[in-house]
Amino acid sequence: MSSKAVGLPGLRGTDHIGFTVPNLDEAVAFFVNVIGCEPFYELGPFQDTAGDWMASHLNVHPRTVMKRLKFLRCRHGSNFELFEYEAPDQNPAPPKNSDVGGHHLAFYVDDIDAAVAYLKANGVRVLGAPTVRTGGANGGQTWVYFLSPWGMQLELVSFPNGKGYERETDRRLWHPARPEQ
Numbered sequence: 001m002s003s004k005a006v007g008l009p010g011l012r013g014t015d016h017i018g019f020t021v022p023n024l025d026e027a028v029a030f031f032v033n034v035i036g037c038e039p040f041y042e043l044g045p046f047q048d049t050a051g052d053w054m055a056s057h058l059n060v061h062p063r064t065v066m067k068r069l070k071f072l073r074c075r076h077g078s079n080f081e082l083f084e085y086e087a088p089d090q091n092p093a094p095p096k097n098s099d100v101g102g103h104h105l106a107f108y109v110d111d112i113d114a115a116v117a118y119l120k121a122n123g124v125r126v127l128g129a130p131t132v133r134t135g136g137a138n139g140g141q142t143w144v145y146f147l148s149p150w151g152m153q154l155e156l157v158s159f160p161n162g163k164g165y166e167r168e169t170d171r172r173l174w175h176p177a178r179p180e181q
Contacts, residue, residue, distance in 0.1 A: 016071065016079040017105070022092060022150050024068050024084035030148055031082070034122050035107065037074040044068035044084075061087045074107070094151040104145065106155040112142045115156050119146055130156075137165040 021027035031037040047065040048054050055062040064087040072080045095102040109115040112130050119126055127145040141159040148154060 014078045016081050018081040018083060019105075019152065020083045020085055021152070022084070024070060024082060026149060027082050027084075028070055028072070031072050031074070031080065034119070034124065035074065037072040037080065039070055039072050041071040042068060043070075060085070061089045063088055064090075077107075080105075094153070097153060102153075104153040104155050106143075106157045109156050109158050110160060112144065112156055112158040115158075116144060119156075124148075133163075138163055 067084040130144040
C-alpha cells in the first residue's frame with residue numbers, strides 16, 4: 001500500500017474567497033455595516049489595453065477592467081476579496097444556487113433568531129424561516145438564507161451544541177460548542 005500524500009503539497013487551508021460585485025462601495029458598506037466585517041486592503045484599477053493578460057491569467061475578456069478590489073476580514077473565517085469589474089461580455093445577474101458556478105456564503109452565528117431579527121431590522125431580505133435539523137449528520141444545525149442588496153445568496157448557520165457529525169471527528173480546529181483554544 002502506498003503512503004503517497006493526497007492533495008496539494010503544503011496545503012494549510014483556505015486563504016480567501018473572491019466575489020465579483022456590481023458596486024464595490026455598496027458591497028463594502030453592506031459587509032462592514034450590516035455583517036460586521038473589517039476592510040483592510042484595496043487595489044486597482046488594473047487592465048491590459050492591448051494584450052491578453054486578463055484572459056490568460058483571469059479567464060475573463062481581454063479588455064476587462066478590474067476597477068477595484070477590496071479585502072475584508074470577517075472574524076474567524078476566511079478573508080473576502082471583493083472585485084468590481086467592467087467587461088464587454090459581463091453578465092450582471094448573480095447566479096442561482098442551481099446554476100453552474102452558483103454559490104453562497106455562510107456566516108456562523110451564536111443566536112440565529114437574534115441574527116434574523118437584526119437582518120430584517122436592517123431591511124435585508126431573509127428567505128423563509130430558519131430550518132432546524134433534528135437528526136442525522138446535520139442534527140443540531142439551524143440555517144436560513146438571505147440576500148445582499150445586489151442579490152448575492154448568503155446564509156446564517158448555527159449549531160451551538162454541535163452537529164451530529166462533529167461528535168465523531170477530531171478534524172476541526174474550531175468548533176462553536178468548544179471554548180476557544
